[in-house]
Amino acid sequence: MQLEELKGIGKTTIKYLNELGIYDVLDLISYYPFRYEIIENTDLHTLKDGDKIVVGGIVENVPTVVHFNRKLNKMNFHLNTGEFIANVTIFNRAFLKTKINIGNAVTIIGKYDKKHSTITASDIKFGLIEKTLIEPIYHSSFKLNSSKISKIIKLAINKVKPLDYLPDHLISKYHFIDKSSAVKIVHTPQDKPSLKKALTRLKYEELFMYMMKISYLKKSKKQCDGISRNVSYNEIIKIVESLPFKLTDDQLKSVKNIYDDLVSSNRMNRLLQGDVGSGKTIVAFIALYINYLSGYQGALMAPTEILASQHFANFQKLFPNIKVILLTGKLKTKEKKEAKELIKNGKANIIIGTHALISEDVTYNNLGLVITDEQHRFGVAQRGNLKNKGLTPDILYMSATPIPRTYALTLYGDMDISSIRTMPNGRKPVKTYVKSNKEIKDVLYMMLDQIKMHHQIYVIAPLIEESDKIDLEDVYKLEEKMKRAFGKICNVGMMHGKMTNTEKEEIMNEFKQNKIQILISTTVIEVGVDVANATMIVIFDSYRFGLSALHQLRGRVGRNDIDSYCILISDKETKRLEILTKTNDGFKISEEDFKLRGGGDLFGLRQSGDMNFKLADIKQDYDMLLKAKEDSELFLKSPEFQSTKYKYIKEKVISSGHLD
Ligand code: ADP
Numbered sequence: 151m152q153l154e155e156l157k158g159i160g161k162t163t164i165k166y167l168n169e170l171g172i173y174d175v176l177d178l179i180s181y182y183p184f185r186y187e188i189i190e191n192t193d194l195h196t197l198k199d200g201d202k203i204v205v206g207g208i209v210e211n212v213p214t215v216v217h218f219n220r221k222l223n224k225m226n227f228h229l230n231t232g233e234f235i236a237n238v239t240i241f242n243r244a245f246l247k248t249k250i251n252i253g254n255a256v257t258i259i260g261k262y263d264k265k266h267s268t269i270t271a272s273d274i275k276f277g278l279i280e281k282t283l284i285e286p287i288y289h290s291s292f293k294l295n296s297s298k299i300s301k302i303i304k305l306a307i308n309k310v311k312p313l314d315y316l317p318d319h320l321i322s323k324y325h326f327i328d329k330s331s332a333v334k335i336v337h338t339p340q341d342k343p344s345l346k347k348a349l350t351r352l353k354y355e356e357l358f359m360y361m362m363k364i365s366y367l368k369k370s371k372k373q374c375d376g377i378s379r380n381v382s383y384n385e386i387i388k389i390v391e392s393l394p395f396k397l398t399d400d401q402l403k404s405v406k407n408i409y410d411d412l413v414s415s416n417r418m419n420r421l422l423q424g425d426v427g428s429g430k431t432i433v434a435f436i437a438l439y440i441n442y443l444s445g446y447q448g449a450l451m452a453p454t455e456i457l458a459s460q461h462f463a464n465f466q467k468l469f470p471n472i473k474v475i476l477l478t479g480k481l482k483t484k485e486k487k488e489a490k491e492l493i494k495n496g497k498a499n500i501i502i503g504t505h506a507l508i509s510e511d512v513t514y515n516n517l518g519l520v521i522t523d524e525q526h527r528f529g530v531a532q533r534g535n536l537k538n539k540g541l542t543p544d545i546l547y548m549s550a551t552p553i554p555r556t557y558a559l560t561l562y563g564d565m566d567i568s569s570i571r572t573m574p575n576g577r578k579p580v581k582t583y584v585k586s587n588k589e590i591k592d593v594l595y596m597m598l599d600q601i602k603m604h605h606q607i608y609v610i611a612p613l614i615e616e617s618d619k620i621d622l623e624d625v626y627k628l629e630e631k632m633k634r635a636f637g638k639i640c641n642v643g644m645m646h647g648k649m650t651n652t653e654k655e656e657i658m659n660e661f662k663q664n665k666i667q668i669l670i671s672t673t674v675i676e677v678g679v680d681v682a683n684a685t686m687i688v689i690f691d692s693y694r695f696g697l698s699a700l701h702q703l704r705g706r707v708g709r710n711d712i713d714s715y716c717i718l719i720s721d722k723e724t725k726r727l728e729i730l731t732k733t734n735d736g737f738k739i740s741e742e743d744f745k746l747r748g749g750g751d752l753f754g755l756r757q758s759g760d761m762n763f764k765l766a767d768i769k770q771d772y773d774m775l776l777k778a779k780e781d782s783e784l785f786l787k788s789p790e791f792q793s794t795k796y797k798y799i800k801e802k803v804i805s806s807g808h809l810d
């Protein structure tokens with residue numbers, strides 16, 4: 151069913167939905183909330199200063215409104231809660247003024263300041279709340295906020311029936327509710343137990359289909375022949391010895407693993423994992439070199455234009471005699487045409503670029519090896535795209551998210567793994583401190599020291615992807631604060647997730663060229679970006695991140711032999727964060743992360759971006775994943791998998807080049 155067929159939504163709204171990746175009604179109803187706001191009245195007797203509060207009461211006076219500028223306004227009124235009179239402040243809701251009359255009952259959601267008996271409200275609801283409300287919160291954009299999305303989804307929810315990808319025997323095995331009901335409940339939850347059931351149902355299906363694909367790939371890999379190459383290892387040793395630095399033991403081991411794969415007649419399907427800065431790129435370059443020596447073309451695919459150009463420049467420097475070209479979406483039409491010609495006629499030996507590399511109209515002459523950098527940004531596999539072209543090159547994935555071995559075996563069950571566990575010599579561990587918001591002054595002084603030394607700083611602002619208005623205000627406020635503190639002595643720039651890619655790249659380039667010294671950003675700073683002069687990263691609200699994510703962010707600094715610092719600002723969960731002050735080993739950290747966050751609370755937790763699941767979280771739902779693994783392997787072997795009844799499941803498993 152098309153979006154146009156829904157009553158009450160127009161062309162503009164459809165455009166905004168498209169921007170969120172929603173193209174038809176099925177997309178719409180599978181646009182699940184990423185978290186829920188649980189709204190229940192606060193117990194006023196246990197209320198402490200600074201607490202979050204949800205309280206109903208009677209409006210005592212006519213609200214007053216102050217306008218600061220066209221965008222910013224503030225409204226105040228008094229609320230009688232029955233226990234005390236609170237002074238309510240709410241920003242940017244002046245339009246509600248006429249609806250808030252003396253004697254009206256309203257419910258305020260906000261933060262309580264005891265001393266001034268003030269509530270700074272983030273939301274206001276008309277009437278009193280009798281029972282717990284569960285509000286779905288959706289990833290939103292500037293143009294469509296979460297509550298608008300919720301309204302649109304409600305229009306659609308009874309209009310289509312989503313396909314059910316669980317075979318009947320599993321539905322009865324786990325006593326799952328049917329898919330349509332589950333989808334309805336996650337969008338319009340009434341109570342926690344039924345929501346939990348619905349979420350479990352949908353998560354399980356995601357995990358099951360994921361494991362079906364992994365198990366299928368594993369099975370089909372065994373039947374797939376690769377290229378056997380004739381290259382002597384001595385040649386490789388020669389090039390390794392000519393490098394400007396000495397490879398670490400793990401780098402060498404990885405090179406050997408890859409060499410063995412490439413000369414053997416089995417097709418390579420290998421994951422190279424190691425911390426940011428552990429030196430995966432040079433290993434990838436050597437893989438490209440081995441492949442080049444044996445007469446094949448090699449492609450290296452990076453998740454962003456910046457990274458692709460960075461790799462391109464580095465490769466040219468190290469291997470000046472090999473014909474390497476850059477292919478990205480940004481090239482002019484004429485340049486692109488030339489590049490494609492060189493790829494087609496085989497004059498280009500190595501091709502480095504972005505997604506453009508596997509786009510339909512690129513024809514390779516004799517592609518032998520494909521490497522994707524930061525594979526989790528691509529989804530787990532793209533071999534489907536290449537297969538469609540009749541190519542079966544060897545494949546190497548690189549990832550900077552170390553995953554403990556047990557998890558890796560499940561998630562990457564179809565791949566071999568090489569790990570780089572040690573950092574190159576001369577790399578100093580990043581000095582890491584946990585600071586509270588009260589200690590912000592110390593932090594500013596630490597930043598000042600770095601600026602005086604002409605170093606650069608990343609400041610990670612609270613996430614704005616989380617919800618819409620309030621957090622974005624926080625980012626702007628932070629920018630203002632930083633400008634006030636440092637604006638006279640250096641340039642402060644800002645980048646956030648709601649900017650376009652071009653805008654982001656512009657800012658990132660300015661930072662790279664040291665035109666900006668302090669870069670405020672949400673987590674959108676590109677994975678793998680190498681700005682050696684950046685020596686400090688300050689992360690606000692750091693409790694909101696998993697340890698591995700923080701460790702990844704920390705990897706933005708410490709990229710040369712100068713002292714580097716990571717400041718984790720948080721008033722909560724400081725014990726967990728302390729782990730980062732004690733170790734720099736990404737594998738250890740991810741182990742801890744899995745331990746700490748496994749099986750956590752269902753509500754209020756963000757999901758990990760690792761696998762691009764809509765609902766499931768490999769950490770929290772790991773037990774479920776193991777079950778899905780077992781179930782998928784059995785189902786794959788069963789005659790049912792081949793039956794016409796489940797033809798659509800089989801087709802989805804086989805067709806999907808992307809595993810995400
Ligand atoms: P990763 O891709 O794993 O995040 P990179 O490959 O970008 O890390 O390596 C980070 C930096 O370390 C690069 O500037 C690279 O040239 C350098 N490097 C890599 N291996 C070594 C080594 N063995 N000794 C010294 N420097 C190295």
Ligand code: MG
Binds near residue numbers: 430431523678
């Ligand atoms: Mg890299």
